Amino acid sequence: MTPPYRYVAAWMMATLVWAAPLYALDAVAASNQTPRLWRLAAQEQAMLEQRGVVLHEASLSSYLQTVAGRLWEQVSTDLNAPAINVVVDTRMEAYAYPNGYFFLSTGILNQIENEDQLAMIIAHEMVHYVRQHTAVLYDHFQMSIHSTGLSYADQGQRDGGLAMKLKIDAAERQADDEGLVILKAAGYCETEVLSLMSNLLNSMLDQGGGEAVGQLENRIKTMKSLIGQARDSVSCTSAPVGSHVFFLNRIAPALLANAQSALTCGDWNQADRSISKYLVLNPEDARAYYLQGEVLRRRNNGDGKNQCMESYKKALKIDPEFPLAHRALGELYFKAGRFQTAKPYFEAFLSLAPQDDAREYIKGYLRQCQN
Amino acid sequence: MSELTIQRPVIFVWVVVTLMLTACAGPWNTAPDRLSGPQWSITPPEGWMHLSTQESEMLSKDGPYLEYILLQSRPLAQRFRHTKQKLNAGMLPHEAARLITDNMRTDPLIRQFRLLASEPAMVGGHDGFRLTYTYKDPSGVEIKTIYCGVILPDRFFNLRYTATQRHYFEKELPAFNQVVESLRFVLN
Numbered sequence: 001m002t003p004p005y006r007y008v009a010a011w012m013m014a015t016l017v018w019a020a021p022l023y024a025l026d027a028v029a030a031s032n033q034t035p036r037l038w039r040l041a042a043q044e045q046a047m048l049e050q051r052g053v054v055l056h057e058a059s060l061s062s063y064l065q066t067v068a069g070r071l072w073e074q075v076s077t078d079l080n081a082p083a084i085n086v087v088v089d090t091r092m093e094a095y096a097y098p099n100g101y102f103f104l105s106t107g108i109l110n111q112i113e114n115e116d117q118l119a120m121i122i123a124h125e126m127v128h129y130v131r132q133h134t135a136v137l138y139d140h141f142q143m144s145i146h147s148t149g150l151s152y153a154d155q156g157q158r159d160g161g162l163a164m165k166l167k168i169d170a171a172e173r174q175a176d177d178e179g180l181v182i183l184k185a186a187g188y189c190e191t192e193v194l195s196l197m198s199n200l201l202n203s204m205l206d207q208g209g210g211e212a213v214g215q216l217e218n219r220i221k222t223m224k225s226l227i228g229q230a231r232d233s234v235s236c237t238s239a240p241v242g243s244h245v246f247f248l249n250r251i252a253p254a255l256l257a258n259a260q261s262a263l264t265c266g267d268w269n270q271a272d273r274s275i276s277k278y279l280v281l282n283p284e285d286a287r288a289y290y291l292q293g294e295v296l297r298r299r300n301n302g303d304g305k306n307q308c309m310e311s312y313k314k315a316l317k318i319d320p321e322f323p324l325a326h327r328a329l330g331e332l333y334f335k336a337g338r339f340q341t342a343k344p345y346f347e348a349f350l351s352l353a354p355q356d357d358a359r360e361y362i363k364g365y366l367r368q369c370q371n
Numbered sequence: 372m373s374e375l376t377i378q379r380p381v382i383f384v385w386v387v388v389t390l391m392l393t394a395c396a397g398p399w400n401t402a403p404d405r406l407s408g409p410q411w412s413i414t415p416p417e418g419w420m421h422l423s424t425q426e427s428e429m430l431s432k433d434g435p436y437l438e439y440i441l442l443q444s445r446p447l448a449q450r451f452r453h454t455k456q457k458l459n460a461g462m463l464p465h466e467a468a469r470l471i472t473d474n475m476r477t478d479p480l481i482r483q484f485r486l487l488a489s490e491p492a493m494v495g496g497h498d499g500f501r502l503t504y505t506y507k508d509p510s511g512v513e514i515k516t517i518y519c520g521v522i523l524p525d526r527f528f529n530l531r532y533t534a535t536q537r538h539y540f541e542k543e544l545p546a547f548n549q550v551v552e553s554l555r556f557v558l559n
Contacts, residue, residue: 047482050482050483051482051483264454264473264476264477265453265454265455265473265477266454266455266456266457266473267455268455298456301457301459301461331463331466334463335461335463357486357489358465358469358489360489360490360491361463361464361465361468361489361490361491361500362465364491365463
């Protein structure tokens with residue numbers, strides 16, 4: 001294969017995976033490029049592992065596989081059952097690789113309220129996988145290149161990319177339609193889908209909207225007509241409060257990871273949302289209170305000390321040996337010039353976390369406290 | 372046919388990018404004996420080349436793809452490219468250091484970021500920090516950086532040395548250390 005074809009394949013994978021544009025086909029079609037696309041998919045997955053962004057939590061993985069298994073029983077195909085993975089990423093994303101590896105971001109899990117909503121997302125991705133949309137779109141554009149003589153880049157630009165957009169929309173519609181059928185057949189509540197989409201739409205608007213807002217609004221309209229409902233928000237009688245609590249407990253590790261990631265990104269609202277949801281069910285988690293304190297402290301650029309101090313103190317009440325809360329309190333008192341108050345916190349931190357990255361800094365601050 | 376049609380836009384983009392870069396920045400010149408800005412001055416290594424842009428000063432001996440020293444003095448309120456966190460004048464050195472590593476960790480083009488060391492350091496006579504980290508660029512080349520930073524009353528000053536891990540990093544590290552030692556601030 002000549003190098004340009006390799007670039008085309010790589011570009012196609014990137015577009016399909018990250019922008020989630022998938023092409024619809026009336027029947028399942030195996031591309032003659034399937035082995036190659038699967039290999040590229042495996043390379044991308046290895047890269048995610050190398051970046052250390054794949055969340056490995058046995059209880060979470062087991063739960064996601066159980067939900068996927070229930071849905072997969074409704075699908076007639078020779079393909080292997082999908083493997084559901086979680087990637088630590090605050091963006092709201094779910095995507096299916098052609099080799100059956102699905103990735104849900106912690107950002108999208110943060111938006112989901114119950115198992116029915118989670119099931120719809122997995123069912124939607126299952127359709128993309130079963131229909132092998134990635135391979136089909138790849139083949140379609142390859143054929144187009146040969147028949148028109150246009151380059152791949154020119155193909156994408158033809159009609160302002162309209163042809164591609166139409167195919168993507170068709171794929172999404174197909175995944176919504178057939179995903180809904182799988183969802184219902186598996187006994188999940190279909191009306192929860194509208195609540196999920198409404199939540200996603202609100203989050204998109206909070207984050208400044210963009211082109212995807214219009215697309216999602218159109219999908220909500222279509223979904224409403226499919227479900228036969230016309231109200232903006234519909235609750236499902238088969239999804240009692242207990243199921244919400246059960247669900248949050250199962251995805252708790254993803255919420256905590258998302259809070260940490262959102263903190264790194266400086267996305268205070270999302271960090272706050274994740275940590276608040278987590279704390280409702282895990283009120284005895286020192287790390288969660290520490291993260292809550294960090295959100296409050298960093299969001300306010302060091303102001304609002306009382307609020308964050310309270311969170312750090314709660315963390316220490318739960319676990320008096322939690323080193324990061326000692327360090328945070330020491331820093332707050334140190335910056336306020338209360339060196340004698342800061343000193344025991346710094347000492348405790350150094351004794352509890354002698355290998356921490358910040359140890360040399362804290363030793364320096366401690367020396368200043370002693371002078 | 373396919374190769375030609377693919378290469379054409381690539382060449383076009385390359386030309387446009389080159390033109391844009393040359394429009395924004397002057398050409399590379401031999402570094403002066405002493406390089407200075409409104410609040411700082413350094414002694415560049417002898418025989419190195421210098422490129423001045425609106426936001427930074429760059430020095431390199433063998434070309435920026437192999438090694439470079441970058442100096443930047445930016446307003447504290449200026450946003451970072453990846454993290455939305457902001458620096459402020461009341462931050463302790465390690466809090467500023469953490470923000471810099473958070474920004475690196477959220478950069479999608481950086482792969483396998485590894486923080487090797489984060490230490491307090493005197494930067495131009497002020498309490499600052501010194502980070503040592505490695506990562507892989509989008510081409511898979513292993514890069515190593517030493518990043519010295521300090522929060523000044525209204526600005527964040529940083530001086531970094533970046534080079535390919537193999538061969539070049541160790542070779543020019545003494546030159547960078549001399550630049551750090553030569554740094555002087557002139558603050559009101």
